[in-house]
Amino acid sequence: MGCVELPRKNPTRAGSEKLTNITTVENAFNVFDRMLQKRPLPSLVRFTQILTQVAKLKHYSAVISLYNQMGFSLSVLGKFFKLGLEPNVLTFNTLINGYLLEHRVAEAAALFHKMMRAGNWKPNVVTFGTLIMGFCMRGNNCAAIQLLRKMEERPCKPDLVAYSRIIDSLCKDTQVVDALNLFSEMISKGIAPNVITYNSLMNGVCKLGEWKEATRLLNETVSKNIVPDVFTFKVLVDTLCKEGMVVEAEGVVEMMIQRDIEPDMVTYNSLMDGWLLFARRNR
Template identity: 65%
Template sequence: MMRATTAAASSSSLKFGYGSSRLGLRFGDVSTYTTIINGFLHQNREVKAVALFNKMLESGNCKPNVVTFGTLVKAPCMKGNNIAAIQLLKKMEEGACKPNVVIYNMIIDSLCKDTLVVDALHIFSEMISKGISPTVVTYNTLIHGVCKIGKWKEATRLLSEVVRKHILPNVPTFSVLADTLFKEGMVQEARNMFEMMIQSNIGPDTVTCNLLVDGLCKAEKVEYASTAMRLIQEMVERGFSADASTTELI
């Protein structure tokens, strides 16, 4: 299915479907209805899901909460319907139930998957302006997004921001950026990423170690190959078990 763009978000109607329904709220609480909505969505019965959601909006004592909205936002994000996801976000921002970082992360991820990084960064800035603090998941998503389109300088800027804000980076944070640097032929910078990872007491997994060893060996310089051997030795000393795929790369 073709993933939607955001260019026509302001002028396009919400395809996800806000419509009238004969469904009534006769039992249960917010959690119950959220579960039912989630079930409808899993069955691809979006009209039923949105109809029940609208009934919740109209009710006096069973208003949707952030989990209900999150359930609805997830559905268009999974299908790449960014227009619908952003319209739901705007609906939250205009109402009493405000979006949280989880909602923003889902939309940012969907946009980055479509390489709509400018739009993702705009949503990110909007989130910050509303006082919502990003998490390492937010930054990892953005770093991966900018790396996909070759903007490694923006990726390193985002990493610096992570460190400056005292957000603890994790393995994916370094792995994605190091992989991009290797592809750009920036071997020393990628190597520095790995060193920074070790200094931060973040233990690389097998995939990360293989990525770095492969990148160093492909540089076709003797000193890089010896560095790869040294890195494996350091990892073994730190308790990392190099598997057959790691040693085969050298």
């Protein structure tokens, strides 16, 4: 577990704490509780720093057990309001991320809708992107796309990360046509794809055995000066081998080597399996 830097009490000035290393969630929330007792209260930035670091520790269940209330987000927000503190967007983003770390997408969505209803906290691109990630993790592509459409109605427009996450989720669910349509939409809006976007599409079409489309995508990647990585090549090698096109697969491996991309064990195993399949078919 990594170290977390949090405020430490300074007797000379309330709310102006030095930083100390805290390595457990329990210690972090001891500091949090001590901060709540101070007068004047430390700034909201200090509280939000703690929430952010706790979310990074990925021990959200421990947070819930410490408060033993209806939910960490609601309990913390309740304390903020009671003490006259106004949560900001970073506070909400951190809490939403915390819920997602515990796979509690419904609670994260409820907090997001609370932000949408209240006029004080406007979701930003991070808020939308975080919740889109949560929906995609659950395979709820419809909800993710709906959220993308909501972004289009707001000042914070969809970015490469939001599009790429949904494209990847669609491809994993073999909804490749929808993924390609979303990809075309992204391009039409002037959002340039990266190797991660292309890898998702390559993986999707290869799952369907569409090696011609995969080859086209690889050529398009190269033509746009996007550097392919090991995954880009090996997924195509595997597909070609399963189609009995071992010679073509070896050509792709040669292309990898020419580009100083070292084939991994999975790539070589695909080639071996491909030759075995080729031998059986040609007995």
